[in-house]
Amino acid sequence: MYVTLRDLSLLPKAHLHLHFTGSMRHSTLVELADQHGIRLPDALRDEWPPRLSAADEKGWFRFQRLYDLARSVLRTEADVRRLLFEAAEDDAAEGSRWLEIQVDPSGYGNQFGGITAFTDLVLDAARDAAERHDIGIAVIIAANRTRHPLDARTLARLAAKYAGRGVVGFGLSNDERRGVTEDFARAFKIARRADLIAAPHGGELRGPDNIWSCLDELDAHRLGHGVRAVEDPALLSRVVEENVTLEVCPASNVSLGVYTDLPSVPLEVLQRAGAQIALGADDPLLFGSRLLDQYETARQVHGFSDAELAALARSSVHGSAAPSDIRKRMLEDIDAWLAAPADE
Structure with a gap:
């Protein structure tokens, strides 16, 4: 274990x-x-955070039920604006300079006048929150793999409509064991034509087979999770060679039963292989763990040095859709964080 104690909340x-x-x-x-x-x-009230597992279909159903209940409390425009304001405030307090928040507008369209109206609201609220907290915020529109691929194409066209206006990527989420990944290829082609980042979930609840599909069929630039690439050396080599960013979320991996405990999350294996890793919090509301906690896990559980933690932060910047000027400033500030004396 390394003894360096630079403040991780100040790491950009x-x-x-x-x-x-x-x-x-x-x-x-x-x-x-x-x-x-x-x-x-x-x-979700007195026994929070909930005890979860998605090791089987029943476990995932419970997780999804809790998530749907949480979503149901967002009833007004003020609720949406409050959520984004607080998300930006929390991220900024933890050293996040750039946030890409993922949303499926079809889950909110009925309450907010349709998916286009809801997307307009989210983007406007994100702009306001970003300005008030001095943090860059962009949106990834994500399809639900448990729904028909035609719905995904509708969302891909929506994402393409807003490309360059706050939407930077297109994703595919929900239970990785449901649906056929290849069936969503046409939706990702629509997104790709609009120069959006392809960021499907893959390699968490399912193993290397689905990561291969995400790379081959969806032309993924990033993978939501992707940790199980370690189970296939050829796949891991490809992920490294193609510079695919892995959005690794240790707390959620453990909460959902992918790994038994935090030391089992293969963060060191991925790091030693040269993978580009961007730590993420996934769903703090359900997992009780935010972004800073993931960096603390890398330090305290996996023994990452401050130089290695700075490398994780650089990877997150390189994998992002942040404009070049913001990237440059963040990378310079990461170097400055590492060059500053460590507290003993």
Whole structure:
């Protein structure tokens, strides 16, 4: 274990794997539920964070049910603006200079006048939150792999419409064991024509087979999770050679039962192989762990030195869609963080 103690909250970093509803503060969830008369189960109120596992279909169903309940508290424009304001405030406090938040507008369209109106609201709220907290914020529109691939194409066209206006990528989320990855290839082609980052989930609940599909069929630039690439040396070599960014979320890997504990998450194996890793919090609302906690895990559990932690932060910047001037400034500030004396 290394003894260097530079303040990780001052390490500039990009946050590339954060879901919209999952970014909500627990206190905000409870307050909005009370305000709108929504009954929350004990797992989301008094016994938070919930004990989770997605090792089987029943476990994932419970996780999804809790997520859907959390989403249901967002009823008004003010609720959406509050969520993004607080997400930006929390990220900025942890040293995040650039945040890419992932959202499936189809999960909110009925409540907010359709998927286009909701996307307009999210982008406007993100711009306001970014300005007020001095953090860059962009949006990744994500399709749900448990729904029909035609729905994904609709969302890809929506994402393409907003390319260059706050939307920077297109994703594919939900239970990786559901649906056929190849069936979403046409949606990703639509996104690719608009120069959007392809960032599907892959290599968490399923193994290397789905990562191969994400790379071959969806032309993924980034992988949501991707940790199970370590199970196939040829695949891991390809991920490294093609500079595919892995959005690794240790706390969620353990909470969902992919690994038994934090030391089992193969962070060191990926790092030694030369993979580009961007640590992410995934769904802090359900996992009770934010971005800074993931960096603390890398330091305290996996023994990363400050130089290695700075390398993780650089990887997050390189994997992001941040404009070149923001990237340059962040990379310079990462170097400055590492050059500063460490507290003993």
